[in-house]
Amino acid sequence: VLISLACLVTAVGLTCACAEYFSRVLPLSYKTLVVILAAFSLLVSNLGLTKLIAFSIPVLTAIYPPCIALVALSFCKDFWHEQGRIVGPVMLVSFLFGLIDALKGAGLADWMPAQLAHLPLSEQGLAWLVPSVMTLAVAVVCDRLLGKRSEALA
Numbered sequence: 001v002l003i004s005l006a007c008l009v010t011a012v013g014l015t016c017a018c019a020e021y022f023s024r025v026l027p028l029s030y031k032t033l034v035v036i037l038a039a040f041s042l043l044v045s046n047l048g049l050t051k052l053i054a055f056s057i058p059v060l061t062a063i064y065p066p067c068i069a070l071v072a073l074s075f076c077k078d079f080w081h082e083q084g085r086i087v088g089p090v091m092l093v094s095f096l097f098g099l100i101d102a103l104k105g106a107g108l109a110d111w112m113p114a115q116l117a118h119l120p121l122s123e124q125g126l127a128w129l130v131p132s133v134m135t136l137a138v139a140v141v142c143d144r145l146l147g148k149r150s151e152a153l154a
Helices: 002-025 030-047 049-074 083-105 129-146
Strands: none
Touching: 002 030, 030 049, 049 083, 049 129, 083 129
């Protein structure tokens, strides 16, 4: 009973929070968004856990590499002159190679070139790691060569 109540409270809280946010962003009322989100939640809940997991694994596999890269880079932000020169390229590369892992997880590996399917650490789901580290190295060198941006005097 307590677990069901906890799930219900969480679902209501998420529905209200999402509706409140999207009512500010979209031209829809709060009540309309609550109904839409509740209906969407009802549809998703009736899919079943197996289909929900089958859908979510490729999506999560695609987005976890840039999330890991962002967290790792946030610890090192004082080591370079401009964060945008480092974080942007590394996250882009990690996302692109995370998409490759996601396509493999979705069962679409047969449609990919063989070189992409057999990248280093690909068997462990870490095909994004080597290209991301290489991009980080190149980005750090470029950041050091370009130096700090000069401040414009107004």
